[in-house]
Amino acid sequence: MLSLSGAEPEVRDDAAIGLHDQPLLVADGVAKSFNGVPALRDGRLVLKRGTVHALCGGNGAGKSTFLNIVMGLLHRDEGSIRIDGVAVDFRSAADALRHGVTIITQELSPVPEMTVAENIYLGREPKIGGLVVDFPKMRRAAKRLLDDLEFDVPVGARMRDLSLAQIQLVEIAKALSHRADIVIMDEPTSAIGEHEVHILFNALKRIKARGSAIIYVSHKLTEIFEIADEYTVFRDGRFIESGAISSIDRNHLVTQIVGHEIKTVEKGRPNEGAPILLEVRSLSRGSHFKNISVTVAAGEVLGIYGLLGSGRTEFLETIFGIHAPTAGDVFLDGKRVDPGNPKKCIRQGMAMVSEDRKDTGLVLCASIAHNIALSSLTLRAVSGFVRRKAEAAATDRMMKLHRIKAASPNVAVETLSGGNQQKVVFARCLLTNPRLLICDEPTRGIDEGSKQEIYAFLREFAAKGNGVLVVSSEAPEILQISDRIAVFRQGRLDHVVDGHETTQQMLTDLAS
């Protein structure tokens, strides 16, 4: 109880405003260790009704441990959590749900073959005579729920036919149908496009208006400034500060998250008249993108900006040979690239950091060393045998170069943080000595510190006379690293603009 009384005054400040303004959730001095290693030393959060509260922090800051404790998935070692002034101690997620706390994670869990209504009322279907599911009643209830929230989702549709954003809306509706007062959202926008983010944010505003509160976790700072009312920063397992988001700026938040000021990467202009490294001539692939011609000069970073579904990912994957084009050619260093063969693309000097490192970038269950060596095995191997010493040396070099933090090169990559995982992908790509690096959303879901390291690396890589082709849906990111920006819209290359002179507003206007 000693730790409680020490932190009491802070809580009282907020609580003193008035009874009706009593915070919904107050967490104080929450701590948790794993095998003696503290993951969370002092977690604090004061969540008010009708607010979106951004919980910020780098990887390893303790946010996830904190949220897992709030959700009842983990049990705290110390500290207190109070909901509506009543001390609670959840033993399971079901327990938390009964007290109005629910989480919507990145991994959504719908039953694809069931309808929207069936998913919402899964496990608590209205029944006739306690036996038969009352489908009409269920549909009516679901429709009322979705209409109230103004979510545009048909109740009779099967989940597998919905877009990711719609599935997310259904999950939110499901959470609210449980009368959840506190909704935790963990990286809710990592897999959806800009338009859908807009839908989601409108939904969040309606939830706020109902008096519920949202704990919002995202690495995308732009979003936090758009949607959040308040913020709390954790760093190294400790509460750092909290306040109203309107009272701070982006730089302040980044500094608090990282713990020191971050120097943003300066980009020099590439030499005029540098030789063309990559030339794409009238490349088309079915309905995904049509007739795209673009070049990347040696020393240049070409950014590709476009909304999700604009054909940008398909375009990159076609250049890298994962898909075969329906028309057009790709030339690297003046030599035509064999279409539809990633292996040959790698041999000719390309490498690709794919959009989703878990899905297409890494063999999660394999070790760091094995992942790093994967692309270059054939290049290094003599007569089919792995050259183990060369492999170990190369792994070691790459881990140092990219500051991959791990106990040993033999640990499975699934145990690493997102930032470190992404560095492993980069290391694998670089070991084949590429001249052109193709990156699709290279900083998705990783913390601000690691992001800046990756930007610096990309600029440095280009400065050595190589080329970089990078897709991102975050306008500030594209503007920060690109020399030129190609704007994709509905499978067509609309504009190529100068990366030094364009503003964020211009970019988003061009893309929509």
Added chain:
Amino acid sequence: MVANVISNVATGARSKSIAAIGPYLKSFSIVIVFVVISAFFAVANEYFMTWLNWVNLLRQSSINGVLAIGVTFVILTRGIDLSVGSVMALAGMIAASLVTSTNQHFVLWAVLAGLGTGALLGLLNGVIVTTFNVPPFVATLGMLSMARGLTLIFSDGRPVPNLSESFRWIGGGSVAGVPVPVLILFLVFATGWVVLSYTTFGRYVYAVGGNDKAAKTSGISTRTVIASTYVISGLLAGLAGLVLTSRTTAALPQAGIGYELDAIAAVVIGGTSLAGGRGSLVGTLFGALIIGTINNGMDLMGVSSYYQQLLKGAIIVVAVMLDQFRK
């Protein structure tokens, strides 16, 4: 992200020691299970620990061991091969037909024909799975039936007896007191182990099983790798078919029925994940030895084969349960 951070923290403390001894510990645990089971039978029956019985036990395990090693390759790529029992029957039948008293060829041709049959059917499995995108379970289930059908058609449902002396040496002979099937098992194991641990192909097998999309992005011809594992499985089924036919001194059309299940069981007991990407041949070898030991030990104790079936099934499930628990 949530799970990520937890495991991060959890591994932070232990990862050094786990990284160093983890792989050994994992192979160890199956060895310990093997030793415990052996110790139990050694106490229960005095004959169990004799040299003669161990030679016998190893010989009994050799066919399943060879099959299981082939199936391990397939399972590592997240596939499954249900056809090995039938493939070994057809391979054995075709080989036997070349070394009967009425149709006697040089034994090498029979061996090559048997191995070739296995590899060819394996290749067919591989092509059906990779080129036509038929799920491995379905493709090899079809092959299970087709290969059995071909065996029956080829033999007209009759056994092929009176095999030549030199052919019978494969299953019945011995070199310096070690039965030939046991030698074959260890040769296959050693080769397979080197391939999986030291060659780029072996690395690709693990990578494809762990994440085929990432493997493809890394420039690996995933189709070739996957198809190759079915060829290996078929080839080793052919080899097992030669040993079985030679040991029974006649090719039987119903030979090898249900053998695929014992082979898969050995792989699973050995800790190879059906989800692909994780596992080892050391595990598979001991998996096969454990099944062999249970069969052998219970035979010695006079346990009815009905109960043997029951116990074997239970051990498979418990082994996998322990594996899940360890994770």
